[in-house]
Amino acid sequence: MDANSHVHYRPMRWEDLDAVTDCFDLVWPQRESIAGTPLATLIARYLTLHYLELSTWSNLAETDDGVFAGITLARVAGAPTLFPQAHDELERVRSLILADPRGAAVVAMLEDGFFVRERILEEDADVDETTQAELELFMVSPAVRGMGVGGALWRQLLDALRVMGVRAFFLHTDSSCDYGFYDHKGLTRVAARIAADHPEDADLAAGMNTDDQFIYRADLADAALGAAVDPHEDTEVRGA
Template identity: 30%
Template sequence: MTVELRPMTEKDFPKIESIIKSSWRYEDFCSPKVANKLAKSFLAGCLTDYTDSQVAIVNNKLVAVIFLKNNAIHRTPFKYRLKQLKTMISMMLNKEARNVASVFSYVEVIDKKLLKEAGHDYAGELSLFAVDETCQGQGVGKKLFQYAMTTFQEQQVDNFYLYTDTTCNYGFYDYHGMTKRAEMVHHFTQLAGVEPTTFFLYDYDFKQKDAD
């Protein structure tokens, strides 16, 4: 299987939103309409929080995406701030979407607690990493992750972190040498059928790995 990597373009947004929606299984706990709104809102948030992106193309189809953030050079373009605001307004105008958004706003609280528990100052973040279910386990994620590692090293980003949870294939990060630095369990009881979720912060320190 041939995997081509290239920078993301705005034409990729609908497909990325589709991958986000299926990866996080939004339709398991809300209507398709609200699931689409959630995916748009999630991507809009990610667009305010990255400095580099790549998408993976297999057989002319976008199957995965990765966003990297170098804190030293990060600046958010105004158009993405505006896009984020528009998606937030769209969520607030729909009752079901408002209810779901109010639940998921707590994820940001969890992330802040994990970052505090980790107790490190990080130079970078892997702020979005999603692979279409049809291509998982076929080396697509590995190629994107290797791109991230190489890019961070070239930019002299000494360490970076990411958030993940038990709804994702978090073992991927263990396999690729990252360290599980903090974790927290939370049960979103407001969402029917959703089991308790364990949230993780993983990190990678290039200098420490070299020393080891």
């Protein structure tokens, strides 16, 4: 993509779902036996909807010619969800995935393993009681890496949360993401589950339960959160 392409930011619309899904599949591809297949697209859509279903705020980056560049999704306690229809679409996509044994294995790994462990980490870190928001999804298209999209999305997220009265927020991330970004930016890691310490996870879905999982917490009163951002940096995080 032309480095001079202008990027602007707006709330997500429902019709953006396909573009967000396609980017999700590109950033977090499925294992080799599934990657590039229609099933991979369905799984990416399922995961996108998993994060979108509870989201109450969005910020989507796109170029002047309408090409998707990145997104942040957040859930603020007490705010209405963006897309009530996301639940039914999630259930529809889930049923299609379950019709394929390979897809059923992925759903089992997520719903009986990965997502369950996220809930346990949240309880361990007490984030529901000490924060008012969660960053559900932070994703930048590889096509615009180095153009400052990630830095802009991050700064706009912090500004928006402050305006909404959020004092602290948390996020889930894992070893498939650039989680070191959050250490560098001064967030506090408040919970961790290291896959190597839990060989029993392999019994649930062999070869698919290998990510370390983390929760980071940010205090919005800390001015360093915004000041530490390099405008040319990009990253990604998947939430809960």
